Amino acid sequence: MSSLPRILLVEDNPGDVELLRQAFEDGQYRVEIIAAQDGRRALRLIEEAASSDTALYGIFVLDLNVPIINGAELLTRIKSDPRLRSIPTVVLTSSTSPSDRNLSERLQASAFLVKPQSAGDYAAIARMLWSHIERPS
Numbered sequence: 001m002s003s004l005p006r007i008l009l010v011e012d013n014p015g016d017v018e019l020l021r022q023a024f025e026d027g028q029y030r031v032e033i034i035a036a037q038d039g040r041r042a043l044r045l046i047e048e049a050a051s052s053d054t055a056l057y058g059i060f061v062l063d064l065n066v067p068i069i070n071g072a073e074l075l076t077r078i079k080s081d082p083r084l085r086s087i088p089t090v091v092l093t094s095s096t097s098p099s100d101r102n103l104s105e106r107l108q109a110s111a112f113l114v115k116p117q118s119a120g121d122y123a124a125i126a127r128m129l130w131s132h133i134e135r136p137s
Helices: 013-028 037-048 071-079 098-105 121-134
Strands: 007-011 034-035 057-064 089-093 110-112
Touching: 007 037, 034 037, 034 098, 037 071, 037 098, 057 071, 057 121, 071 089, 071 098, 089 098, 098 110, 098 121, 110 121
Parallel strands: 007 034, 007 057, 057 089, 089 110
Antiparallel strands: none
């Protein structure tokens, strides 16, 4: 079993997944990133981890605009589950809407981050996520 911190990244844009993976690698942050393209797949991955010997995730990173079950609904479900609510949950979205920010705060997101415009700016995102991640003991 991996002793690396695990990130569940809920993101339907493969380019954004790759940019974040690269930022962690470039920053020499050793993590295992598990990507889900929609909220239903994310819930399945969470349930699989919770019902096995696999370590739960050290952080959830959610885009608000993913298919099937959107990020806000997924955030609601995570924060209502006693096994998951203490895990840092960060919204990483392209939305700059104050209502999306307010909704995320109301739903108890640990942070609300707007996706960077350039690939190089993902380094700051990786650094911030690394500071919030729960590491296996």
